[in-house]
Amino acid sequence: MSTPFYVSPQQAMADRAEYARKGIARGRSVVVLTYADGIVFVAENTSRALHKVSEIYDKIAFAAVGRYNEFENLRIGGVRYADLRGYSYDRADVTARGLANVYAQTLGTIFSSVGEKPYEVELIVAEVGRAAADDQIYRLTPDGSVVDEKNAVVVGGNADSIGNYLGQRHRAGLSLAEALKLAVDGLARDPNGGTPRALTPEQLEVAVLDRQRPQKRKFKRILGGQLARLLSGDESAAAEDGSDGSADTE
């Protein structure tokens, strides 16, 4: 009979964290920024069917990087949690804080459970408030930590270098077009200092939580022509209400 190798708990956890980190680092990044009217999500994603950014509830959205089947599972779980909670209590009682907590518990339990492999995902849960000061952004790592973020957050591949870039340039009260430009500049940067890549609207998945939206559901995807006009700096495009967004209903 062979003797099992002894692995110290520290080493086991470090290995698991390293495993999850490598999985996440392989993917493209997602940027989340606050702007004057809410929160904008920008992901590098050529697929129109597999989303990295999605709606969870009235004022809450979800962004993720890493392994698709894992974060898709968590997204569906989040939608079910939010809808069940809103049905049992009231729509006002569904909060990003509560959802981030549930995600943290779920990720943390999976991370430290010997029988399961850690999830290779990093999540952002954001909630738009009545005023800019009430906006909330939570970042969740695979080990179940929750980080309460402000202004600008990046998850995925070059999160650190893009995060530094955005942190230096982000200011309160950006317009949507300015915030979008900043996010795209960040995503397009070469981490080794080379020339930035050119990102076209087709390579981007963009959505906003817009507190000015009259509907109770504040989430809206920015697609096609509207995205192209915003990227070219046309501020008036921000007011358009795209009828092609999947989350346009009330």
Next chain:
Amino acid sequence: MEANLSGTGRLPAAFLTPGSSSFLDFLDSHAPQLLPGRRALPEGMTVEAPHGTTIVSAVFDGGVVLAGDRRATMGNVIAQRDIEKVFPADEYSAVGIAGTAGLAVEMVRLFQLELEHYEKIEGAVLSFEGKANRLTTMIRSNLAMAMQGLAVVPVFAGYDLDLGRGRIFTYDVTGGRSEERAGFAATGSGSVFARGSMKKLYREGLTGEEAATLAVQALYDAADDDSATGGPDLARKIFPIVTLITEDGFRRLTEEEVSAIAISITDQRREHPNGPQAPLL
């Protein structure tokens, strides 16, 4: 595992199991006690509860109007004067409910959530027929309660984006649904009179505004002959709820808009108490 609503703790396995995009199915497997149809009533008893009365709907050029009076009755007592019985189901459809008010409101909440849930999980909107079928399922699950006097009978109306026109579906207590191809429909205790009224007033090619007037006329006629239906209450400023659903989505007429229609109808009825007259031949 129990439904975890405390806001802490890991998501139960049921939440993370892929599969159904239906919130009803999820509730059925995870928290069946929350489903309205699951509550058993004692055998052979009937319950007296407030009932909502008349709902009318009519198709016009480019959309559909759905309207309801504001009265709820319990036996011969007026239980509520300003109840609301017409609700948006999603951006392009609405549901108006006659029958047991308490169950109806809960059914509408669940129906709205069912459509929204599907849309969020799938990233696509259900087809118009699909929405109508979900409502069938919900009414059918209420059949046991309906047999004990707690029936819920809705009208489902909306703008079908694929066909580019307004459509109306009516239901019976067993969930049987039928599309109203004549262009108008009514349900509830005053529906007989409302339908008679619309039969004489309805014509193809109405505008949205005309259709709204038609709906209020029909409700007026229903209130005229059915004691359970409430007419426009000028003293308390309680007017029917009138909603229009077009290509631009759901819109509920403001109180000013409805009161203007209701006041012009009451003024006209002072001269002709039976309302506008259709030619004999």
